[in-house]
Amino acid sequence: MRLVHLVLIAIAAFAGIVAAPLRAERIKDLGGFQGVRPNQLVGYGIVVGLAGTGDDNLEFTVQSMKGVAARFGLNLPPQLNPALKNAAAVMITAELPAFAKPGQRIDVTVSAIGRAKSLLGGSLLMAPLLGADGQIYAMAQGSLAVGGLGVQGNDGSRVTVNVPSSGRIPDGATVERAVDTGFASAPELVFNLTKADFTTSERVARAINDRLGAGTARTVDGVSVAIRAPLGEDVRTALMSEVENLTVVAAEPRARVIVNARTGTVVINAAVRVGPAAVTHGRLTVRIDEAPRIVQPEPFSQGQTALEPSSNVQVAEDRNPMFLLDPGPRLSDIVKAVNGIGASPADLVAILEALKEAGALKAELIVL
Incomplete structure (x- = not known):
């Protein structure tokens, strides 16, 4: 019985870990109340x-x-x-x-x-x-x-x-003068998210209603959540403090690839996916060395000194193997595949742009 009891405790603890919200954030870290600003x-x-x-x-x-x-x-x-x-x-x-x-x-x-x-x-x-x-x-x-x-x-x-x-x-x-924020007399308190997201806005309203009662909060749009509150500075201050410290799981951001063409910086968030595609990337290098020579035609006393050009042209092409992207790879898979062919940041930009044009990159490509 003791062994069974320990097993049940372990299962309950594991279930609690699995059920615990991932990336839970405080509401105060997701935005701020309307009017409360510098x-x-x-x-x-x-x-x-x-x-x-x-x-x-x-x-x-x-x-x-x-x-x-x-x-x-x-x-x-x-x-x-x-x-x-x-x-x-x-x-x-x-x-x-x-x-x-x-x-x-x-x-x-x-x-x-x-x-x-x-x-x-x-x-x-x-x-x-x-x-x-x-x-x-x-x-x-x-x-x-x-x-x-x-x-x-x-x-x-x-x-x-x-x-x-x-x-x-x-x-x-x-x-010398205070600014009236209007939070003590406004009909409703309005909480604005820093970044618009309908899913996060709905989750914030749901968390407030679960804590303070159904109908306390309602979503206005993808940014604003309106909260019913009684009048009075002391009551609303306590309410705002309670709301700010509630935790919600923020929605996964939109899949985006940010490319800074000036510095060669590429940032890919974890939501980026790509469809099935085969990629190869090679570079052609042409090198020309000039080594002119001074010559003196015969006879030495009557010939005229001249400059004879001498060029050495070399062409080298890097042979990078083609790699296959399976449907729906995550960020780690993309990074591994690109690093495997030794691509530089400039090469990575070219690969991403080509994937976007081919319809295989399931993300918004932003070039700064």
């Missing part, structure tokens, strides 16, 4: 404190510095046009995370837009960051961290390491 911010500002590597008398930089001075009660004469080698006009970019609240700090990237050679050692003066709607969402200011270096000699020689005309300010902006 927003891009952009602004214009002035970087000061440069060691003579600024814009050097660029008109809009001068105008900006006059505007900065006017805000502090200093009126510069209109005809004054100083050479601002220690200042540079810059564009500022940042990403406002979802649910960012006033007072939180975000990183900013600062890039020169004029003739500034380097922003090393500079400080950004306070500048507003605007959203797509033209509203101010953050204020940026601080010292730049520049990972590049640029040095120029009097003779025009120059050494540049990385990009010294761009830098970052960690926690360089303070959030």
Whole structure:
């Protein structure tokens, strides 16, 4: 009886392993909720404190510095046009995370837009960051961290390491306005897949309904799944957390072969199949060596020196055996067959294109 009991336990454990979902992924790794996304911010500002590597008398930089001075009660004469080698006009970019609240700090990237050679050692003066709607969402200011270096000699020689005309300010902006995501008041929560797939969308809706009750989720299309949820930030936050951590088996992706013709990179996913086909691939190499000779016709004193051409032409053809692809081979079989004839990435591209034209390649061939 004890032996029978152990056998039954082993069978149950094996059945559990077989029944366990393969390639199960969390829903949060397949996409995100609509409205819960970052927003891009952009602004214009002035970087000061440069060691003579600024814009050097660029008109809009001068105008900006006059505007900065006017805000502090200093009126510069209109005809004054100083050479601002220690200042540079810059564009500022940042990403406002979802649910960012006033007072939180975000990183900013600062890039020169004029003739500034380097922003090393500079400080950004306070500048507003605007959203797509033209509203101010953050204020940026601080010292730049520049990972590049640029040095120029009097003779025009120059050494540049990385990009010294761009830098970052960690926690360089303070959030001044929050963005309403609408997740607390929307009639439904909508979950969007990163990549459209009707099978995966249906499986996500089914997993949510199995956990939260029938009719809770419905598929809108191959990307979106609508989820019924009660109003209230606390209730919906708990619901979103529960939904994100559910696991589903993502659908097998479409069969695709990606070819980068510039680098010779070929990527084949596991869903690729080929029909029955016979393939042979050979290369013809023609080599011509020129070895001209200088000759002196007889008699030596009266003959004229001449250049006699001498060419050596060789033709070699690689003899690669034909290999047969049985119906429905998998990725490993294709790789073995191609490696068996010693095909290079360029040869592999030619073979795949020929298989596609012959109708034997059951995949989408994408050439970058």
